[in-house]
Structure formats: C-alpha cells, structure tokens
Amino acid sequence: MLAFMIRRLLQSILVMFVVALIAFLLFRFVGDPVNQMVGIETSVEEREALRERLGLNDPVLTQFVRFIAGAAQFEFGISYQFKRPVAQMISERFPATLELSIMSAIFALLVGIPMGVYTGLKRDAWLSKIFLTVSLVGISLPTFLIGILLIFLFAVQLQVLPSFGRGEVVKLGFWSTGLLTTSGLKALILPSITLGLFQMTLIMRLVRSEMLEVMRTDFIKFARARGLSRRAINFGHALKNTMIPVLTITGLQLGTVIAFAIITETVFSWPGMGLLFLQAVQNVDIPIMAAYLMLIGFLFVLINLIVDLLYVMVDPRIRVDSKQAL
Amino acid sequence: MSETPLTPRAGEQNALLRFLDSDILYSFRQSKLTMLAAAVTASYFLIALFSPWIAPQNPFDLAGLNLLDSLTPPSWHPDGVPEFPLGTDDQGRDMLSAIMYGSRISLAVGFASVAFAATLGISLGLISGYVGGAVDTVIMRIADIQLTFPSILIALLIDGTVSGLLPSVAREDTAFWVLTFSIGLSFWVQYARTVRSSVLVEKDREYVQAARLIGLKPLTIMARHVLPNVLGPVLVIATINLALAVITEATLSFLGVGIPVTQPSLGTLIRIGNNFLFSGEWWITIFPGVALAILVLSVNLLGDWLRDALNPKLR
Amino acid sequence: MSAPILSVKNLVVEFPTRRGILTAVDEISFDIAAGEVLGVVGESGAGKSLTGAAIIGLLEPPGRVAGGEIVFDGRRIDNLSEEQLRSVRGSRIAMIFQDPLTSLNPLYRIGEQLIETILTHIDMSPSDARKRAISLLDEVGIPAPETRIDAYPHQFSGGMRQRVVIALALAGEPDLVIADEPTTALDVSVQAQIIQLLKRLCHERGMAIMLITHDMGVIAETADRVAVLYAGRIAEVGTTRELVHNPQHPYTSGLMSSIPSMDGDSDRLVQIPGSMPRLTAIPDGCAFHPRCSRSLERCHLERPDEFTVNQSRVACWLYDKDAPHD
Numbered sequence: 010m011l012a013f014m015i016r017r018l019l020q021s022i023l024v025m026f027v028v029a030l031i032a033f034l035l036f037r038f039v040g041d042p043v044n045q046m047v048g049i050e051t052s053v054e055e056r057e058a059l060r061e062r063l064g065l066n067d068p069v070l071t072q073f074v075r076f077i078a079g080a081a082q083f084e085f086g087i088s089y090q091f092k093r094p095v096a097q098m099i100s101e102r103f104p105a106t107l108e109l110s111i112m113s114a115i116f117a118l119l120v121g122i123p124m125g126v127y128t129g130l131k132r133d134a135w136l137s138k139i140f141l142t143v144s145l146v147g148i149s150l151p152t153f154l155i156g157i158l159l160i161f162l163f164a165v166q167l168q169v170l171p172s173f174g175r176g177e178v179v180k181l182g183f184w185s186t187g188l189l190t191t192s193g194l195k196a197l198i199l200p201s202i203t204l205g206l207f208q209m210t211l212i213m214r215l216v217r218s219e220m221l222e223v224m225r226t227d228f229i230k231f232a233r234a235r236g237l238s239r240r241a242i243n244f245g246h247a248l249k250n251t252m253i254p255v256l257t258i259t260g261l262q263l264g265t266v267i268a269f270a271i272i273t274e275t276v277f278s279w280p281g282m283g284l285l286f287l288q289a290v291q292n293v294d295i296p297i298m299a300a301y302l303m304l305i306g307f308l309f310v311l312i313n314l315i316v317d318l319l320y321v322m323v324d325p326r327i328r329v330d331s332k333q334a335l
Numbered sequence: 336m337s338e339t340p341l342t343p344r345a346g347e348q349n350a351l352l353r354f355l356d357s358d359i360l361y362s363f364r365q366s367k368l369t370m371l372a373a374a375v376t377a378s379y380f381l382i383a384l385f386s387p388w389i390a391p392q393n394p395f396d397l398a399g400l401n402l403l404d405s406l407t408p409p410s411w412h413p414d415g416v417p418e419f420p421l422g423t424d425d426q427g428r429d430m431l432s433a434i435m436y437g438s439r440i441s442l443a444v445g446f447a448s449v450a451f452a453a454t455l456g457i458s459l460g461l462i463s464g465y466v467g468g469a470v471d472t473v474i475m476r477i478a479d480i481q482l483t484f485p486s487i488l489i490a491l492l493i494d495g496t497v498s499g500l501l502p503s504v505a506r507e508d509t510a511f512w513v514l515t516f517s518i519g520l521s522f523w524v525q526y527a528r529t530v531r532s533s534v535l536v537e538k539d540r541e542y543v544q545a546a547r548l549i550g551l552k553p554l555t556i557m558a559r560h561v562l563p564n565v566l567g568p569v570l571v572i573a574t575i576n577l578a579l580a581v582i583t584e585a586t587l588s589f590l591g592v593g594i595p596v597t598q599p600s601l602g603t604l605i606r607i608g609n610n611f612l613f614s615g616e617w618w619i620t621i622f623p624g625v626a627l628a629i630l631v632l633s634v635n636l637l638g639d640w641l642r643d644a645l646n647p648k649l650r
Numbered sequence: 651m652s653a654p655i656l657s658v659k660n661l662v663v664e665f666p667t668r669r670g671i672l673t674a675v676d677e678i679s680f681d682i683a684a685g686e687v688l689g690v691v692g693e694s695g696a697g698k699s700l701t702g703a704a705i706i707g708l709l710e711p712p713g714r715v716a717g718g719e720i721v722f723d724g725r726r727i728d729n730l731s732e733e734q735l736r737s738v739r740g741s742r743i744a745m746i747f748q749d750p751l752t753s754l755n756p757l758y759r760i761g762e763q764l765i766e767t768i769l770t771h772i773d774m775s776p777s778d779a780r781k782r783a784i785s786l787l788d789e790v791g792i793p794a795p796e797t798r799i800d801a802y803p804h805q806f807s808g809g810m811r812q813r814v815v816i817a818l819a820l821a822g823e824p825d826l827v828i829a830d831e832p833t834t835a836l837d838v839s840v841q842a843q844i845i846q847l848l849k850r851l852c853h854e855r856g857m858a859i860m861l862i863t864h865d866m867g868v869i870a871e872t873a874d875r876v877a878v879l880y881a882g883r884i885a886e887v888g889t890t891r892e893l894v895h896n897p898q899h900p901y902t903s904g905l906m907s908s909i910p911s912m913d914g915d916s917d918r919l920v921q922i923p924g925s926m927p928r929l930t931a932i933p934d935g936c937a938f939h940p941r942c943s944r945s946l947e948r949c950h951l952e953r954p955d956e957f958t959v960n961q962s963r964v965a966c967w968l969y970d971k972d973a974p975h976d
Contacts, residue, residue, distance in 0.1 A: 023476075023480075024480050024483060027480050028480075035496060039496055039499040039500055145632065145635060145636065145639070146628075146632060148635060149578065149582075149628060149631040149632035149635045150628050150631070151582045151585050151586050151589075151602075151627070151631070152586065153585075153586055153589045153590075153605070154585075154605065154624045154627065154628060157605065157609060157612065157620060157624060158621075158624065160612065161612060161617060161620075161621065165612060165613060165617070172613075226752060227747050227749060227752035227753045228752060228753055228754055228755045228756075230708060230747065231745070231747055231753040231754070231815070231818070232755070233708060233739065234706055234708060234739055234740070234744065234745035234747075234819075235739065235740040235744065235767045235770070235818060235819070235821065235822065236736050236737070236738070236739035236740025236741060236767075236770060236771060236822060237740070237766065237767065237770055238736070238770065239732075239736075241766065241770070245766070246755050246758075249755075249757050249758075250755070250756075250757060264483075264484075264485070265485045268484070268485045268487065268488040269485065269487070271488075271491070271590070272487075272586055272589075272590065275589075275590055287491075287590055287591075287592075289495075290491060290492075290494070290495035290498075290592055291495075291591060291592060293495065293498065293499040295499070298492070298495060302492065305484075305488070306484075309483055309484065310483075313483070324756075324757065
C-alpha cells in the first residue's frame with residue numbers, strides 16, 4: 010500500500026509540474042508582463058529597470074524555479090486589470106465557490122444515488138423510464154441553459170428565489186459563509202441545482218449501470234441461491250459493490266464541479282473564483298489565469314489522492330494485498 | 336480470426352458489413368425514439384445547410400432590419416404578428432431566422448472541431464501505438480493529464496491563450512477557427528486511446544510482419560487495417576462528441592469568449608437574450624435555448640443508441 | 651428406491667428471441683432420491699445448467715419454464731412466487747456454481763457472508779451463528795476456521811474458496827444441493843478433494859446432490875445414478891455402474907469410449923464424428939441421428955420414445971421391441 014501511495018504521489022507531482030509549466034509559459038510568454046504593468050509614458054530605461062527588477066532577464070529556468078517557489082507560497086503577483094495581489098483576490102472569492110460546489114455535490118449524491126438504485130433494480134418500471142428520460146434531458150441541457158431556465162421559472166415568473174448573488178453572508182474569520190442566513194441559503198438553491206444537475210444525472214446513470222452489472226455477477230446469483238432476502242442482496246451485496254466506481258467518479262467529478270462553477274457563477278453573478286477567472290480570460294489577465302490554473306490543478310490532484318485513499322479503505326483486496334506485499 | 340490474415344479489402348468489407356448488420360438496423364427500427372431523434376437531427380442538418388435559402392430573413396443584413404419591428408413577441412401573443420412567428424429581438428431581427436442561421440454556425444463549429452479532434456486523435460493514436468517507447472509514453476501521459484481536467488476548462492484556457500496571442504483586431508474574424516481549435520484540442524484523447532489499443536492488438540499480427548518483410552510500409556498497412564476496426568467506436572465517440580462540441584461552443588459563446596455577436600451562434604443568441612429575460616422579452620433567450628436543447632438531445636439519443644447497438648454487451 | 655426428494659417431469663425451458671423461440675431444455679424427466687448423488691452429463695449447451703437453474707428458480711430472463719413440473723418433497727415448486735421460492739432456496743435446495751473465484755462477494759469477510767446466510771434461515775443469536783459458521787468451515791475442511799472466518803475471499807486459494815462456497819451452501823441445512831460444474835474451474839489436484847468432500851457430506855448429512863458436469867470421470871467416481879443429456883433432451887438415465895459398463899444409447903456408448911480408460915486400453919479411444927447441433931438447428935426426429943452410426947429410417951422422422959432396458963431408461967428407437975424388423 011505504501012508503494013501504491015508513493016506511486017500515486019509521484020504521478021500527482023508530475024501532473025502538478027506540467028500544470029505549473031503551462032501556467033509559467035502563459036505567464037511569461039503570453040503578452041509582455043512589463044507592458045501590462047506600466048503606462049504608455051514609461052521610458053525605455055524605466056521599462057528595462059523594471060524588467061531587471063522583476064527578473065525577466067534571468068535565464069528562463071531560473072525564472073521557472075522562482076515561479077514555482079512563488080506558487081508554493083501562493084504568490085502569483087499583481088493582477089494586470091485590478092492592480093491588486095492575485096492571491097488576495099482569489100482567497101476572497103474561494104469560500105463562495107467552495108460552498109457552491111459542495112452544496113451541489115451533496116445535492117447530486119443525495120438525489121442521484123437513490124434514483125440510480127431504483128432504475129437499476131426496476132429496469133422496466135414506468136418511473137425508471139421517466140427518470141432515464143429526465144436524465145438524458147439533464148445531460149443534453151448545457152449548464153448555463155439550465156440556470157437560465159431556473160431563473161426564468163423561479164425568479165422571473167414565480168419570484169420566490171433570488172437570481173443573483175450570495176444573499177447575506179456572515180464573516181467567520183477569513184471565511185465568508187452564506188450558510189448561516191436565510192437569504193444566503195435561499196441564494197444557494199438555484200445555483201446548486203444548476204451546477205449539480207449534470208453530476209446528478211451522471212451519478213444516477215453510473216449507479217444504474219453498475220447495479221445492472223453487479224446484479225449479473227455470480228456472487229449475486231449465489232446470494233440469491235442461498236435464499237437471502239431481496240433487501241440484503243440489493244442493499245447489502247449489490248450497492249456496496251457499486252460504491253467503488255461511484256466513489257471514484259464522484260470524487261473526480263468534484264473537480265469538474267469546481268471548473269463548471271465558472272459557468273454557474275456567470276449565470277448567477279455568483280462572486281466566486283470562476284467568475285474572476287472568466288473575467289481574466291476575457292481581459293487576458295494572465296496572473297489570475299495562471300493562479301487559477303495552479304489552484305484548480307492542485308485541487309484536482311488533491312481530490313485524486315483522497316479518492317485513491319478512500320478506494321483503498323472500501324476495497325479490502327487492495328488493502329490486504331499490499332499489506333502482504335510489504 | 337487469428338489464423339486468417341485478412342486482406343485489407345476483406346477488413347473494410349467486414350467493417351461495412353458489421354455496421355450494416357441486420358442487428359443494428361433491427362434495433363434502429365425497434366426504437367421509435369431513435370427514429371425520431373434521427374429525423375430531428377437530419378432536419379437540423381438540412382436547415383443548417385440551407386438556411387440562407389429557406390430562412391424568411393437574412394438576420395445579418397442590417398439593411399433588411401427595421402428597428403420598428405424590434406421586440407415583437409411570438410405570433411400567438413396578442414401583440415405578435417404572423418410575419419415573425421417566434422418574435423424579434425431588440426434589433427428587429429426575426430428570431431426564427433436567427434435560430435436557423437445560429438444552428439448553422441453551431442453545427443459548423445461542432446463538425447469542424449469533431450473532425451479536427453478525430454484527425455488529431457486518430458493520428459496520435461496510430462503513432463503512439465505503432466512507434467511505442469518514449470513517444471508513446473509522452474503522448475499517453477499528456478492524454479492522462481488532459482483527461483484529469485474537464486474539456487470545457489481546457490477549451491476555455493486554450494481560447495483565452497490564443498486570443499491573448501492574437502492582436503485584438505483579429506479576434507472577431509478568427510473567432511470561429513480559434514473556437515474550433517480549442518474545442519477540437521480538448522477532445523482528441525478518446526480517439527487516440529481507442530486507436531492506440533487497436534493498434535497494439537494488430538501490431539503483432541502476421542500480416543504486419545509479412546508486410547514488413549516484403550518492404551511495405553507497415554504503418555500504411557496497419558492504418559488500412561486498424562481504421563476499419565475502430566470505425567464503430569470512433570463513430571460513437573464522434574456522435575457523442577458532436578453533441579458535446581455544440582454544448583461547449585454554446586457555453587463558450589454564452590460566456591462571451593466564443594462566437595461574436597456579428598455572426599451569432601445559438602449560444603451567442605442565448606447570451607444576447609439573457610439581458611432581456613427580466614424585462615419580459617423571454618422569447619429572445621428561451622427559443623434559441625429550446626432549439627439548442629432539442630438539437631443536443633437528438634444527437635445524444637442517436638449516440639446512445641449507436642453505442643448500445645455496436646456494443647450489445649452493455650445493454 | 652425410496653420416494654424421490656425431487657421429481658422433474660417433462661420440463662421445458664425456452665428462450666424467446668427475435669428469431670423465434672429456442673427450446674433449450676425439451677421435455678426432460680428424472681428423479682433424485684433422498685441422499686442420492688445424481689450425475690447430469692452432457693456437452694456444453696446440452697441444457698444441464700439450465701435444468702439446475704430452473705429447479706431453483708434462477709433462470710436468467712428471458713429464459714423461462716414453459717412446461718412440465720418440478721416437484722420437491724411432494725410440493726410443486728415451479729409455479730411458486732419469488733417470495734415463496736426464497737423459503738425453499740438455501741434451506742431446502744442449495745446451489746453451487748462453477749467458479750469459486752466469482753461466487754463470493756469480494757467486499758465481505760467470509761464469516762459475514764456465512765453468518766448472514768445462517769441467520770436468514772435459522773433463528774439463533776449472532777454469536778451462536780458465528781459458532782455454527784466456524785463448525786461449518788471446519789466441516790468442509792478449512793484449517794484453523796476460528797481465524798480464517800475473518801478473512802476476505804481473495805485471501806483463499808481456489809480450492810479453499812470452493813470449500814467456503816460449499817459451507818455457504820450448507821448453511822441453511824438443505825436436503826438437495828445442485829452442484830453446477832463444481833470442479834471445472836479448479837486445478838486437477840484440487841478437483842478430487844472437492845469431489846471427496848461432496849461425497850462425504852452427502853453420506854454424513856443424508857443430503858441429495860445433483861452433480862452437473864461434463865466430466866465422465868467425476869461422474870463415475872461420485873454418482874449413484876446418471877442422466878445423459880443431449881441437445882436439451884434426455885438420452886439415457888440409469889445407474890452409474892450400468893451406464894459405464896453397459897451403455898445402451900449410441901450417444902452414451904460414444905461418450906464412454908471417448909474416455910481414456912484407466913487400464914490403458916487406449917486403442918479403443920473413439921471420437922463421435924460431428925458435433926452437437928445448435929439450438930437453432932436441431933434436426934427432426936432424434937437429435938442425435940446425424941452423428942449416429944446405427945440410425946434407422948424412423949430416427950430421421952420421429953422423436954424416439956423412452957424404453958426401459960435392463961435398469962436404464964433409453965430414448966432410442968433401437969430398443970423398440972414392437973417395431974417391425976426387416
């Protein structure tokens with residue numbers, strides 16, 4: 010197991026290295042950092058001095074090392090557009106994105122798994138067919154369109170839920186949370202559903218196909234031949250075996266959720282990192298793009314590692330085999 | 336299979352026969368939903384192809400627009416007029432025509448990026464599987480890393496970078512190609528993996544060895560053998576990718592980094608209309624949205640069916 | 651012979667396909683007496699496993715029992731509901747499958763699977779069930795059962811796993827065990843041990859076994875009586891002794907002479923020409939006639955009746971005493 014974890018860790022470091030390289034190349038070669046930082050009236054000498062001071066005349070390798078060292082301390086320089094430290098801007102907006110992502114993941118799991126189990130066990134029930142049709146619609150509707158339709162229905166027509174912003178937030182140290190006020194919670198509902206709907210349909214379809222697969226296995230057949238109750242077979246034996254892939258995919262999807270938050274945040278004017286990143290892309294604000302890229306890369310790698318650990322905990326085959334190997 | 340080295344011609348016929356096998360036709364005729372989806376998809380293709388001739392109005396011809404017609408509701412609305420069945424936008428543009436032209440652009444981006452992704456992926460897959468060694472490792476590592484990230488993020492990043500590299504005046508004219516490039520580049524991995532695994536199987540077959548012995552280029556021979564074999568899976572990936580590419584295009588355009596307003600795609604139309612959602616002119620955004628949803632749903636249904644039909648085990 | 655514990659009469663199993671209905675098991679009849687080992691032999695596709703699955707009610711849809719009856723302990727069981735069948739499965743009839751590697755749920759300790767099965771059928775406390783599980787493991791020859799009970803399936807070898815599977819089948823104290831190719835997936839050296847175990851359990855517990863196999867060697871060693879199946883029909887039923895030394899049906903004779911005998915009489919090793927027909931192309935008349943060296947005119951046209959020859963039941967026109975001989 011140790012060997013397995015070390016291999017995983019090395020892979021993660023490789024991924025982070027590549028992401029850092031891309032972020033650095035972006036930072037260094039897309040547009041001229043100096044031009045972005047100074048005005049038109051700055052003289053050539055002053056520019057050259059700034060260039061020297063920023064270390065832009067050093068060998069590229071040195072610059073790359075410096076970039077990584079900075080990134081490790083969460084230091085990404087100053088936004089071209091806002092003239093403020095990128096790290097500060099991102100940390101202000103991080104809580105909004107994380108709360109939205111986690112709420113939508115919870116929504117996706119709590120609704121997706123039961124629907125998947127139901128449709129997997131009762132393939133031919135009419136409710137299963139409705140679920141499947143709805144899931145196909147859910148996969149076919151782009152996230153932003155779902156958001157617009159929800160806004161149209163609940164904010165414009167029924168006027169029961171807010172269509173933009175986080176509502177009232179409470180400061181808990183550096184963390185601003187919308188989970189403690191009614192308006193904050195109400196503001197979370199539509200964005201969470203918008204962001205989670207795609208994952209929900211994905212989880213539902215995954216649980217369904219895994220259930221169908223597991224129900225065909227010999228050990229389920231043998232469990233039935235032993236006269237075990239349907240409950241024990243469906244929920245004890247079958248569901249537990251579907252949980253491994255579901256866990257993996259859900260974990261990996263959490264990264265996707267954070268990325269898709271860009272769209273949801275745009276639709277709902279949600280003051281998160283995604284919206285910040287999108288504005289950066291539109292204005293070619295490279296330091297923010299690079300920082301966001303590094304942060305997302307780091308989150309993805311971290312989530313991957315956690316999923317691997319959970320995987321080991323659920324599946325005794327990996328656990329014990331590697332214990333014997335040690 | 337393993338004892339009989341297939342001639343290239345037999346391989347091609349094989350794939351064609353497999354594709355036209357009665358099982359597939361049977362399952363097509365079995366599913367009314369699939370037939371409906373095929374019909375809807377085909378209509379979209381035809382409308383996209385012929386929109387300049389069949390659309391009631393040319394929405395890009397500013398001279399043909401009348402501001403007095405602007406913000407007309409759909410024709411069944413008391414204030415609507417039969418001339419504009421789905422209403423007009425703030426410029427007085429007929430929504431139906433705008434949707435027809437928008438579908439044309441959306442599908443053009445979709446097809447172009449899928450073609451680009453498939454060409455790139457198949458080539459890289461062939462090279463990766465055939466050459467092996469360090470080349471294979473590098474290509475497949477890149478594929479792994481890329482797969483870790485959602486394709487929309489990659490497309491967004493590539494789009495942002497390329498736009499950053501281009502002078503801002505050129506952005507409008509190049510938007511179509513930048514978008515196609517970004518979306519295509521975010522989709523190649525699946526093709527490469529499928530083709531590579533097929534190459535690895537074929538590589539050790541006798542006919543490849545034989546071809547090498549008589550001095551033929553094995554890569555050419557293999558391409559002719561491998562491609563028919565992966566035709567089915569590639570077709571499935573391409574169909575599902577088409578739906579995904581249309582969604583990605585619409586999303587990027589909605590986010591304001593895709594197709595510009597001068598030649599609006601469905602996504603751009605939705606983005607424009609979104610500003611009018613709260614003032615009551617819902618049709619400007621809802622109709623393009625519904626048009627997009629129906630298109631993607633139909634293509635997805637076709638892709639789903641195709642996957643099941645070519646893979647009976649999964650049913 | 652005592653009253654049969656299981657009596658199968660004219661059993662028909664069908665598979666509706668879009669090219670028509672396939673009859674996989676065609677009017678099969680046989681009895682199993684209490685405490686008896688009945689061997690069921692035939693090539694793959696002869697309908698052996700489907701017969702077993704039909705008895706315990708585990709035919710995979712779209713397969714279905716389309717005719718005949720199955721009487722177990724004086725009660726018809728082929729028309730029971732799923733709920734009623736469950737009270738039969740495990741506690742009256744148990745089934746063992748071919749592959750011990752896939753018959754056990756990989757995510758549960760074998761003790762958990764055993765105790766769950768025991769508690770399903772027998773009303774006792776969990777701690778008593780655990781004691782019982784240990785004694786079952788001991789009975790099937792698992793060394794150190796007190797510690798091995800907490801192991802996961804993948805920690806056992808193939809042969810040991812099949813012993814665990816047998817212990818699981820015994821957990822509900824069944825009167826009949828259907829063993830579907832219980833040794834096929836095992837190493838040759840382990841096969842004999844498992845066969846010995848089944849034989850011993852049969853004697854000690856007075857339990858009947860329906861032993862499905864394509865291996866005549868296993869049958870000769872274990873079974874009291876044998877049913878020979880060909881293309882979904884019974885070819886011959888009789889005592890093992892009679893069948894091995896005095897086969898009546900041409901197919902049975904062919905089967906016997908294709909086994910290398912122990913006394914090294916290898917020059918008599920004959921193969922039956924041709925192969926068993928597919929279900930889609932079963933010929934008229936006797937299904938075996940195209941391969942039969944002794945076929946008569948009527949074999950092409952009429953399905954043979956069953957005739958009693960010595961103590962065997964044979965479906966072959968050669969034994970029709972009333973037939974006009976020319």
